[in-house]
Amino acid sequence: MKPDEIKWASGALMTDQYQLTMAQLYYRMGLHETMAQFDHFYRSNPDYGFHKAGYCVNAGLESILDWLDQAVFGPAEIEYLRSQKSATGGQLFGDDFLRWLGHDFDTKAINLFAMPEGRVVHPNVPIHVVEGPLAIGQIIETGLLNTANYQILIATKAARIKQSTRGQVLMEFGLRRAQSLGAIAGTRAALIGGADFSSNVGASHAFGFPPKGTHAHSMVQVFMGLGEGELAAFRAYADVYPDDCMLLVDTIDTLQSGVPNAIRVFEELKRKGHRPVGIRLDSGDLAHLSILAAKMLNDAGFPDVSIVLSNDLDELVIWQILTQIQEEAERYGVDPEKLIKRLVYGVGTHLITSTGDPALDGVYKLVAICQDGKWIPTLKISENVDKTLNPGNKRVWRVYDQRGKATADLITLQGEDILNQSPLELRHPTMATKRRSLCREEIDHVEKLLVPVILDGEKVYESPTIEQMRETRQKDIDHLDPGVLRIMNPHIYHVSLSAKLWDLKQSLIKKARDENSVEGGM
């Protein structure tokens, strides 16, 4: 991309055209500064086809704040918008609206409440809540969704893959298959969600992590092409990187050539006082090959060097590899648990693209509008009852049970005294007969989930480090029921409405249906 292309497409104009046409309409109707509330949430956990997520990991907030800072309609943006033509050749955007956009559009005019990054999040629970002038809230929809949806998607996939590794090191390897500059946000989200490192040099540096990587098949091919062999290639690598010697052993034949040659080089390194780091397997039956490679390394006196696995991995493939190792390793005299503890994973395509479900269905919906100082809940009724909005100005809570596990997320109206309600009533969001009642004794504590980020024109939130976001993630994951964590067929985590919100939603649905049937003449 040309720097100019990036500049045009990553600032205030990182929006959909209809946000601007609507904003001009609001301006003309005198509604542009009417206060409105928009909720960002997603409707369902990623479904990868034959497996699906039981939870998501939040990511993107700091990037949203960065974008809001850059979302300024400067003279160049205004000039461009002035040049847009209507069908009959006139100016599409009038000078009056453009003046407002250039002078009064200020993303600091919104109040933003959000879930911190790294938190476990669930469907239909607001993750970002924007309260602000209608036209501003509308224009920022696209940039907010673009940023949050992708980062949550990738952080979630990374969390699942990390979970499947049983705590071993996970490296993000996807830059070559990533979506152009999307790789920057993808790497960030992977680091928040579960990747320990990335091979992406620039992004790793930008986010404060050392990039990881050693060599590719091409290096061995070079030496072979020049009439030398794999062993010469390995020796050269060990010469240049005696203390970081990680060798890719599958260019010719993993067990016949790669591992024996690696062992020779490791022995030479050891004699010179260096500690070899590991081998990488990038093709073939990774479970079987890692067992046999481990055996050869053990027999040669290298029981501790790492075995890095890569090649089209995802959470299911890793799970399968570990299952196979547990079933097969002992037959070869290899301790499966020790082998599993020396494995390291490099995951490319399937992490950075979230193969199977490459988009989170996150939406940003108008839920309330303020008239004469009073908030009016708005509602879009959908034929699909699950898609009917939870209206109004809301608060979000997480309820922990006596095991210390999160048992439900509860959405209430603003001002409800949840902490002192007993019993706590939890209503299913769409089914009238489904409800739960929790008495005080069953509840360990209730936690408020949304924190203020921008308030009264000021940023009141300090972004944590990625390291801290990871701690948040781990803590939240530890609070999930094992059934919700399951990679296949997870339990459905409860997302509930308070009785008051339930009643409001039902009354609004009824009102809208009544009005509609009058208007429609049914």
Added chain:
Amino acid sequence: MKPDEIKWASGALMTDQYQLTMAQLYYRMGLHETMAQFDHFYRSNPDYGFHKAGYCVNAGLESILDWLDQAVFGPAEIEYLRSQKSATGGQLFGDDFLRWLGHDFDTKAINLFAMPEGRVVHPNVPIHVVEGPLAIGQIIETGLLNTANYQILIATKAARIKQSTRGQVLMEFGLRRAQSLGAIAGTRAALIGGADFSSNVGASHAFGFPPKGTHAHSMVQVFMGLGEGELAAFRAYADVYPDDCMLLVDTIDTLQSGVPNAIRVFEELKRKGHRPVGIRLDSGDLAHLSILAAKMLNDAGFPDVSIVLSNDLDELVIWQILTQIQEEAERYGVDPEKLIKRLVYGVGTHLITSTGDPALDGVYKLVAICQDGKWIPTLKISENVDKTLNPGNKRVWRVYDQRGKATADLITLQGEDILNQSPLELRHPTMATKRRSLCREEIDHVEKLLVPVILDGEKVYESPTIEQMRETRQKDIDHLDPGVLRIMNPHIYHVSLSAKLWDLKQSLIKKARDENSVEGGM
């Protein structure tokens, strides 16, 4: 993303760490300026699960050239690399190598041959060929793959979706579900591959297209929340945009409320001398609703206004909608062909993420290295015979038959006189028994596919406009056999090797196996 994060991650450091560690090794071995050839190609057409592509559309070259211009190891990059530490705390990259990187790394030192953007491309046929100093060719691998793989993927998806619309206008709507800044390249690729317009304001402007869009459900909700109704919302829109009036009719009830209200507003507009543009349907049974909406519009005297369809569309969904319209429309007194000709499509998620197959398996492989002025083909033998490289310095041709259709892409060695060979022998890339012989009379013409882009330090290629790339695409698609174009179960297009290349490949495989069995002691 912070501007600094984008800067770090989009310049020379948009690479994998191992490219740099390998480059330093080549430097230390005195191999960094050894001439090498790398081929970029992809192995298989996108497979979306229950349907797959029969061809791809090339895109990305101009963005690759942009990136090569930006890939400079300036003082900041060098300083950062100098700070990287080995496992024992020393400098990972030595000052000698960093001096070379800062002073002598120049992407203009490569020769680049490429397929122009918009061309139809096929598996295993080189799309970009890099010939240059080994260390430079290696370092640019990641950026080239990142740029080309994603754009080819999205251009291909756009071409398929455009094909399914039967030539109607296709709008790219995916920014909210795109991969952060990946949306810029995604929009570009969509515009090359088949989208006529995009809703993405900044990217549309950057690439010279007017962005498209009108209003969302939220606008209707605002008016409803304030006690006015859908009709008031539509009237407001028509007031502000009398000549661009496109109304979203499914916020309440498409047929009971949305379409009748739209018709009232259209009648008002017509009386004032304006031409209404259309309606948009964004939920429900789009085939059925578009028939009934068309009937209502026809009856009201608006047989020409557009009907825009959106909501989780892809090539199969559109195909199904059109099939249903053809079966069902006449029953309602609507001419199906006329209806199909007034449809317009907005496609979001499934286009920008290439749902079903979110990554192209494009690779960049060392195929030859120059020693003492002589090119030596290199080979990586894979256990999977389809993945064994086509070695050496090659040329690529497209063979057209007497129908004027492309019948095969032919990969030859450099210097083969294909134009005067008769009969032309086409070998299957992996199966010895599969071959075709084409005599002169069967061949209309043979076309050279790769054009020089960077040669002897100069850019010798002028990028065409996106409009020209689209013409190229259409021309190439018109040259495909209808079977190859089929959306489901396409015919496999022939990609063949010349007899000489086939013989070279076989002899190299044999040689590598012999050497390997000696080394491996089999």
